[in-house]
Amino acid sequence: MAESWKCVDLHCGGEPARIVLSGVPDLQGQTMAEKRKYFMENYDNLRKILLTEPRGYPCQNVNFLVPPTNPEADFGYIIGEQNKIYPLFSGHNTICTVTCILETGLHKITEPVTNLVLEAPGGLIEISAECKDGRVLKVKMKSMLSFVEKCNVKVQVPDIGEVCADIVFSGMWYVVVDIHQLGIDLKPENGRKLASVGERIKVAAREQHPVNHPTLDYPGPDILVFMTKPNKEDGMFVSQNTVVMSNGQLDWNNPDTFTAMLDRSPCGSGTAAVITLLHHKKVMKKGDTLRHHGILQTYMYGHILDTHELEDGSIGVLPEISGRAWMTARTEIIMEKDDPLQTGYTVSDIW
CATH class of the missing domain: 3.10.310.10 (Diaminopimelate Epimerase; Chain A, domain 1)
Structure with a gap:
C-alpha cells in the first residue's frame, strides 16, 4: 500500500512552501527544538520525499505541522529546506504556514484581524493576520530576537x-x-x-x-x-x-x-x-x-x-x-512502496 500525505502548496513573494497537514509521525522531545532535532535524525526521508524530484524542485521548502509543546501556542511547525537545513525560524515559511492554517479552516478566521501563536523550533512567534472574505491579506509576526x-x-x-x-x-x-x-x-x-x-x-x-x-x-x-x-x-x-x-x-x-x-x-x-x-x-x-x-x-x-x-x-x-502568501495547490503526495526511487533524487543539471 502506498503512503500518502495531504499537502497545501503556497508561495510568498515567489518562494514556494509546502505545508504538510497529515502524515507526520509522533515526535519525541519536550521542546520544539528537541522535536526538530529528533525529526532531523529520524525522519529526514520525509523532507527528501517532498522536496527532491519528482515531487519537489530545488527552491522548494516544506513545513510540518506538529502539536505545540508550549501551552501558549496554537500550532507547532518544523521547517525543512534543501541540503538538510532545518531553520530555527523562517519568515516566508511562517507566512505560508499561517495562510494555510487559516484558509483551510484549521483555525477560525476572525475579520478584520486574526491573532494566533505558532511555536517554531526557535520559540514562540506571535502572529497578527489581516483577513477579509476568508482570505489572508497580510501576515505580521514578531520574529526571533536577532x-x-x-x-x-x-x-x-x-x-x-x-x-x-x-x-x-x-x-x-x-x-x-x-x-x-x-x-x-x-x-x-x-x-x-x-x-x-x-x-x-x-x-x-x-x-x-x-x-x-x-x-x-x-x-x-x-x-x-x-x-x-x-x-x-x-x-x-x-x-x-x-x-x-x-x-x-x-x-x-x-x-x-x-x-x-x-x-x-x-x-x-x-x-x-x-x-x-x-x-x-x-x-x-x-x-x-x-x-x-x-x-x-x-x-x-x-x-x-x-x-x-x-x-x-x-x-x-x-x-x-x-508579507503575504498565495495558495497554489491542494495535493495528495503518494510514495509507492515498490518505487525504486522512493525518497526522490537529484541530478546536477539543475541541482
Whole structure:
C-alpha cells in the first residue's frame, strides 16, 4: 500500500512552501527544538520525499505541522529546506504556514484581524493576520530576537578575493554582504552568477568565521544575503536583496559544485538580518521600517519593534516581519512502496 500525505502548496513573494497537514509521525522531545532535532535524525526521508524530484524542485521548502509543546501556542511547525537545513525560524515559511492554517479552516478566521501563536523550533512567534472574505491579506509576526555576531570580517574567497561581510543571527545564521563591492546587479538574469558567488562566500565564511547560537546549539553560517544600500522614501527605508541557499555540498577542488539557488521571495529572516545590521550600524533605529525587495521585486516589510541588551552587553533587535502568501495547490503526495526511487533524487543539471 502506498503512503500518502495531504499537502497545501503556497508561495510568498515567489518562494514556494509546502505545508504538510497529515502524515507526520509522533515526535519525541519536550521542546520544539528537541522535536526538530529528533525529526532531523529520524525522519529526514520525509523532507527528501517532498522536496527532491519528482515531487519537489530545488527552491522548494516544506513545513510540518506538529502539536505545540508550549501551552501558549496554537500550532507547532518544523521547517525543512534543501541540503538538510532545518531553520530555527523562517519568515516566508511562517507566512505560508499561517495562510494555510487559516484558509483551510484549521483555525477560525476572525475579520478584520486574526491573532494566533505558532511555536517554531526557535520559540514562540506571535502572529497578527489581516483577513477579509476568508482570505489572508497580510501576515505580521514578531520574529526571533536577532543580533550581530561579527561585524566587518574579511573573508578570503578562492578566485574571488577578499570580501567584507557581517554575520547576523535572525533565525538562521546569515552572512550579509553589500553587493556593491562585487559589481553584480541584483537581477534575475544574473541569478546563476549570484548563486555561485554567494555560495562560495558563504562556505568560505563558515570555514574562516564559524559561529554557534549561545543557547540553541545552532551552528553556522548557513545562508547568505546580498543587500543594497537603503534609500529613504516617504519616511521609510527601501532596499533590495537576494538570498543564497545551498542545494549541495561545495568542493573547492571541483568548480562544478559551485552551485546554489536564490530565494525567490524577499525573505523574512533575511529581512530581519538586514534591519538588525542596519540598526547595529546606526542607519536604522527603533520604530523604523524597511521595505525589502527580492529578486522578483516582490517585497516584505521589516520593522524594528524593540531592542534588548544581551548578556555580552551588545544590543539585539526584535524585528516585526510582514508579507503575504498565495495558495497554489491542494495535493495528495503518494510514495509507492515498490518505487525504486522512493525518497526522490537529484541530478546536477539543475541541482
